[in-house]
Amino acid sequence: MIHEKDGTVLVAVPGGLYTLGAEDLTELEQPLHRVRLSPFRIARHPVTNDQYRRFLEANPGYRKPAFWGEESFNGPRQPVVGVSWEDAAAYCKWAGLTLPTEAQWEAAARGADARRYPWGDEEPTPARANYATLAGKTTPVDDHPDGSGPFGTLDMAGNVAEWCADALDPEAYAKRQEGQLDPVAPLGEPSFRVLRGGSWLDRPSSLPAALRGRYWARLRRRFIGFRCAQPSSAGP
Numbered sequence: 001m002i003h004e005k006d007g008t009v010l011v012a013v014p015g016g017l018y019t020l021g022a023e024d025l026t027e028l029e030q031p032l033h034r035v036r037l038s039p040f041r042i043a044r045h046p047v048t049n050d051q052y053r054r055f056l057e058a059n060p061g062y063r064k065p066a067f068w069g070e071e072s073f074n075g076p077r078q079p080v081v082g083v084s085w086e087d088a089a090a091y092c093k094w095a096g097l098t099l100p101t102e103a104q105w106e107a108a109a110r111g112a113d114a115r116r117y118p119w120g121d122e123e124p125t126p127a128r129a130n131y132a133t134l135a136g137k138t139t140p141v142d143d144h145p146d147g148s149g150p151f152g153t154l155d156m157a158g159n160v161a162e163w164c165a166d167a168l169d170p171e172a173y174a175k176r177q178e179g180q181l182d183p184v185a186p187l188g189e190p191s192f193r194v195l196r197g198g199s200w201l202d203r204p205s206s207l208p209a210a211l212r213g214r215y216w217a218r219l220r221r222r223f224i225g226f227r228c229a230q231p232s233s234a235g236p
Helices: 049-058 084-096 102-110
Strands: 010-013 016-020 035-036 042-043 161-163 192-196 212-216 228-230
Touching: 010 102, 035 102, 042 102, 049 084, 084 161, 102 192, 102 212
Parallel strands: none
Antiparallel strands: 010 042, 016 035, 042 228, 161 192, 192 212
């Protein structure tokens, strides 16, 4: 499905039970548990510079991303970087979409089989992901088809770390009921928001789809981008 407002290609993620977390990463990913998600759609790839340009043209007073003028990061098919959590949320609101919740993001990246990486359990390779400064910059969002996820998403490991809707609650998993429906971590301290997926700067140890991270919501960095989501009930 192509979202008319901004050209986002949305892929369907069926509702059902999904396993979240891991026992071999950090305490933030424990305990392993299952949640029940309503059907939703998620963007096939992170928002690109070409898409973000549409947002800026429709909102001429809005600030440009950091690094907008840098050749290494401003290709039309490269993911937009240098956007704060507020910038990402503003884009999604304009487009009539949302930021994915942390649970939605992980379910889309891991699928029903709770794989370690979007492509499966095999370790990362340069054909599957952009990481560890191998490219020295972000790469176009369709450059790594071998890293495709279970529902057809791209770049859910490496390239850019992605903002999610949630603030990071370190105890969210421990407090969550098994099978909880559509969880969103309590907002807690809104200065920090969840980041997922690792980036072009990160080592392979940052790429497992279950890994939880956080960052200052107001900061704009060259390794942070985002993708959009949509409840299935919101469109045809």
